[in-house]
Each structure stands twice: as structure tokens, then as C-alpha cells.
Amino acid sequence: MKLYIAQSTCSLAVQIIANEIGLNPELVHYDVFGKSTSNGDNFAEVNPLGYVPVLVLDNEHQDLLTETTIIASYLADQHPETGLIPAHGTLERVKLDQLLTFIATEIAQKHIPLMRKLQTEDGAAWTRNKLVVAYTMLDERLADGRSYLTGEQFTVADAYVWATMWHERSGAQIGHLKNLMAYIARINARPSAIKAIQDEIDMVNIHEAEKAL
Numbered sequence: 001m002k003l004y005i006a007q008s009t010c011s012l013a014v015q016i017i018a019n020e021i022g023l024n025p026e027l028v029h030y031d032v033f034g035k036s037t038s039n040g041d042n043f044a045e046v047n048p049l050g051y052v053p054v055l056v057l058d059n060e061h062q063d064l065l066t067e068t069t070i071i072a073s074y075l076a077d078q079h080p081e082t083g084l085i086p087a088h089g090t091l092e093r094v095k096l097d098q099l100l101t102f103i104a105t106e107i108a109q110k111h112i113p114l115m116r117k118l119q120t121e122d123g124a125a126w127t128r129n130k131l132v133v134a135y136t137m138l139d140e141r142l143a144d145g146r147s148y149l150t151g152e153q154f155t156v157a158d159a160y161v162w163a164t165m166w167h168e169r170s171g172a173q174i175g176h177l178k179n180l181m182a183y184i185a186r187i188n189a190r191p192s193a194i195k196a197i198q199d200e201i202d203m204v205n206i207h208e209a210e211k212a213l
């Protein structure tokens with residue numbers, strides 16, 4: 001499998017899930033601003049929508065998957081023994097999918113216009129408030145002492161929240177949310193997270209070195 005990633009982005013959610021499972025997809029770094037890739041692929045042809053993550057499967061047609069929630073869920077579904085996602089058709093799965101949609105729409109996609117400074121002052125204040133409300137909801141969920149969002153089991157929802165902690169870049173004030181911060185520290189300590197970050201750094205360095213040639 002080939003996984004297209006970009007620095008400090010939602011592709012980290014797929015990397016950490018792949019690591020939890022023990023998969024080793026070939027990583028390709030995409031420079032979101034410079035538009036080049038670490039292996040020379042034309043990313044506009046890979047994903048005309050211009051964003052990561054993209055997973056290219058090893059199957060007969062080399063199917064290509066986009067959308068963070070879909071890729072992470074697909075990998076987890078292929079390995080039910082990991083417990084990273086509940087089984088399809090169960091209420092637990094519906095609740096997990098509900099969380100994933102919440103994270104995608106109320107957190108990940110709310111950060112992006114802020115980080116890119118695309119909004120008016122009033123618009124940015126509205127979006128930052130939305131983020132604080134969303135993160136507060138997660139913080140309250142963790143208040144009963146559970147380790148992860150759904151209990152003691154790390155899931156794709158935790159991977160996604162961890163990968164989209166962009167509050168310092170977007171200016172959302174959430175440092176006071178102690179349960180959330182302890183939870184993120186817990187995920188940071190997972191070997192899968194440490195490896196994901198190191199692999200990303202390595203890929204960025206390889207790509208930078210190629211660009212310098």
C-alpha cells in the first residue's frame with residue numbers, strides 16, 4: 001500500500017492506525033504549498049481534489065481511497081482483532097461513526113480556514129468558539145476518568161482527534177481543558193504515535209533533501 005501524507009496534517013491519523021495494526025505502507029510526502037511529492041508523483045493526478053490522506057491499495061485495480069475517516073475505518077475494519085473500531089451494524093459502530101463525523105466537521109475542518117487566515121475577524125472568532133465548544137464536549141466525555149473517548153480501548157476516533165490538535169496554529173484557547181490535554185499526552189506516549197511522528201519527520205527530511213538537489 002502507498003500512503004500520501006503531508007506534514008502535521010490529518011494524514012497522521014491514518015499513520016497511527018497503520019502503526020497500531022502493524023502495517024507498513026510506503027509513505028509519500030506531499031508538500032501542500034509547493035505541490036511536489038517525495039517520489040515525483042504528480043499529486044494533481046493522484047487526487048484531483050488536492051488533499052491528503054490518500055491510500056492506494058495493493059489490490060488488482062490499485063483502488064484509491066480518500067477521506068481520513070474512511071481510510072482509517074477501512075484499515076481498522078480489515079483488522080477487527082485490534083479493537084480499533086466496533087463491528088458494522090452495531091450501535092457501538094454508529095456511535096463511533098457519529099464521533100468521527102463530529103471530529104471531521106466540527107474540529108478538523110473548522111481549524112483549516114483559521115490556520116490559513118482565510119476569515120474575517122468576526123468569522124474567525126465564531127469558528128474559534130465552535131472549536132472550543134467541540135473540544136469542551138470531548139473534555140467532558142473524558143471527565144469520568146476513561147483513558148480514551150469510548151472507554152479503555154484506543155480507537156480510530158482517538159487517532160483522529162490526536163492528529164488534528166492544531167489549536168496553537170488556529171488560536172483556539174483550549175489549554176485549560178485538563179482531561180483533554182492529559183488524554184493527548186497519553187496518546188503521544190503510544191509507540192504508534194511516536195513512530196508516526198518520526199516517520200513523518202523522516203519523510204519531510206527526505207523530500208527536502210531531494211528538493212535541494
Ligand SMILES: N[C@@H](CCC(=O)N[C@@H](CS)C(=O)NCC(=O)O)C(=O)O
Pocket residue numbers: 006009010011032049050051052053066067068069104112
Ligand atoms: N475531506 C478530507 C479533507 C482532508 C484535508 O483537509 N487535508 C488537508 C490536510 S489535513 C490537505 O491536504 N490540504 C491541502 C489542500 O487542501 O490544499 C478528509 O477529511 O480527509
